[in-house]
Amino acid sequence: MTPTTLFYILIAILLINFIIDKILDALNTKHFDDAIPAELQDVYEKEEYEKSQAYKKVNAQFSNITGLFSLALTLAFFFLDGFQFVDELAKSYSSNAIVIALIFFGIIIIGSDIINTPFSYYKTFVIEEKFGFNKTTKKTFIVDKIKGLLMTTLLGGGILALIIWFYQFAGTHFWVYAWILVAVFSLLMNLFYAKLIVPLFNKQTPLEDGELKRAIEKYATKVGFTLKNVFVIDGSKRSTKANAYFSGFGSQKRITLYDTLINDLEIDEIVAVLAHEVGHYKRKHIIFNLVASTLLTGFTLWLLSVFVSLPIFSEALHISIPSFHIGLIVFGILYSPISEITGLLMNIISRKFEYQADNYAKETFAAKPLITSLKKLSKNSLSNLTPHKAYVFMHYSHPTLLKRVQNLNK
Ligand SMILES: [Zn+2]
Numbered sequence: 001m002t003p004t005t006l007f008y009i010l011i012a013i014l015l016i017n018f019i020i021d022k023i024l025d026a027l028n029t030k031h032f033d034d035a036i037p038a039e040l041q042d043v044y045e046k047e048e049y050e051k052s053q054a055y056k057k058v059n060a061q062f063s064n065i066t067g068l069f070s071l072a073l074t075l076a077f078f079f080l081d082g083f084q085f086v087d088e089l090a091k092s093y094s095s096n097a098i099v100i101a102l103i104f105f106g107i108i109i110i111g112s113d114i115i116n117t118p119f120s121y122y123k124t125f126v127i128e129e130k131f132g133f134n135k136t137t138k139k140t141f142i143v144d145k146i147k148g149l150l151m152t153t154l155l156g157g158g159i160l161a162l163i164i165w166f167y168q169f170a171g172t173h174f175w176v177y178a179w180i181l182v183a184v185f186s187l188l189m190n191l192f193y194a195k196l197i198v199p200l201f202n203k204q205t206p207l208e209d210g211e212l213k214r215a216i217e218k219y220a221t222k223v224g225f226t227l228k229n230v231f232v233i234d235g236s237k238r239s240t241k242a243n244a245y246f247s248g249f250g251s252q253k254r255i256t257l258y259d260t261l262i263n264d265l266e267i268d269e270i271v272a273v274l275a276h277e278v279g280h281y282k283r284k285h286i287i288f289n290l291v292a293s294t295l296l297t298g299f300t301l302w303l304l305s306v307f308v309s310l311p312i313f314s315e316a317l318h319i320s321i322p323s324f325h326i327g328l329i330v331f332g333i334l335y336s337p338i339s340e341i342t343g344l345l346m347n348i349i350s351r352k353f354e355y356q357a358d359n360y361a362k363e364t365f366a367a368k369p370l371i372t373s374l375k376k377l378s379k380n381s382l383s384n385l386t387p388h389k390a391y392v393f394m395h396y397s398h399p400t401l402l403k404r405v406q407n408l409n410k
């Protein structure tokens with residue numbers, strides 16, 4: 001294969017990914033105005049439903065525009081030898097491979113972040129604002145951006161530097177060391193995410209004594225689930241949308257409830273949501289996900305080690321001296337069809353798990369409050385009641401509201 005052929009394969013992958021995505025979007029958009037299924041008639045009032053329709057359409061349009069813009073920019077970057085330019089720029093500052101890679105990715109990541117900022121600003125302060133979701137102040141928005149960038153620099157930069165260092169002393173065997181590093185890192189993140197990362201962005205307080213706490217404790221005792229950590233997070237600082245999630249395991253396991261969830265739902269509905277989360281834990285979904293993603297990481301890193309040092313990878317981007325960071329860029333694009341497939345498989349499994357967690361909540365608590373809570377949560381986020389099958393198959397990590405309600409009613 002010639003470097004030029006590889007170059008056009010990369011362009012073809014970018015284009016095909018984009019086209020598939022847009023076809024799915026278009027299919028989904030076409031079904032926005034479908035009749036609401038009988039089971040979901042009570043989710044919205046007429047006026048609210050119209051608002052949700054408008055919200056979906058505005059978002060679809062917005063994602064078409066941003067998608068086209070970023071595709072055009074990426075293609076321009078490829079055809080104008082942007083990678084070669086940034087690579088030379090980085091090399092003018094240092095001759096150390098690690099420093100070069102850090103500068104290279106620093107420029108690309110910070111550059112694309114700056115270009116994307118007006119879009120995320122528009123999304124938050126125009127679209128979300130217009131539909132009454134946004135609670136983010138401009139100050140929070142800016143502080144979030146800076147914190148996020150610092151975190152990416154520290155964690156991402158640190159991991160990248162270590163991996164290139166492994167590559168320098170172990171050659172193609174670097175992938176084993178990198179795998180251990182990433183596995184240990186994600187295990188630690190899973191255990192301590194709530195303690196280390198969340199406090200950077202949100203306030204968390206232990207759930208106060210009261211009716212809700214007693215109801216949660218009663219349920220936890222009933223199913224033999226030791227739960228000392230139930231926290232309330234100030235999600236209302238950014239958005240009116242509500243959520244609850246489970247993190248960690250062993251002594252570090254905790255349930256986090258958004259303050260918005262506590263405001264919007266009745267006590268038995270919150271316990272039902274919690275029972276669903278306990279179901280994920282009891283059915284070992286959290287361990288499964290951790291093991292599956294670790295194995296997948298190992299496979300990806302091994303594949304990377306096979307290809308990363310091929311000279312053709314850098315030649316395709318008109319760079320004469322092969323380097324790890326250029327290999328990583330080309331590999332990342334070549335790998336994207338594979339990651340589409342693994343992502344699809346993970347979504348299929350995830351949707352199965354959601355049914356299992358729903359069933360667990362139904363068996364150990366009750367179906368009805370879970371149904372009403374799911375409906376309320378869908379309504380509050382103005383979610384789509386009539387998504388297209390193909391779109392759900394590709395993108396949804398959860399079954400549709402209709403399918404979940406039908407399953408719970410069985
Ligand atoms: Zn779930």
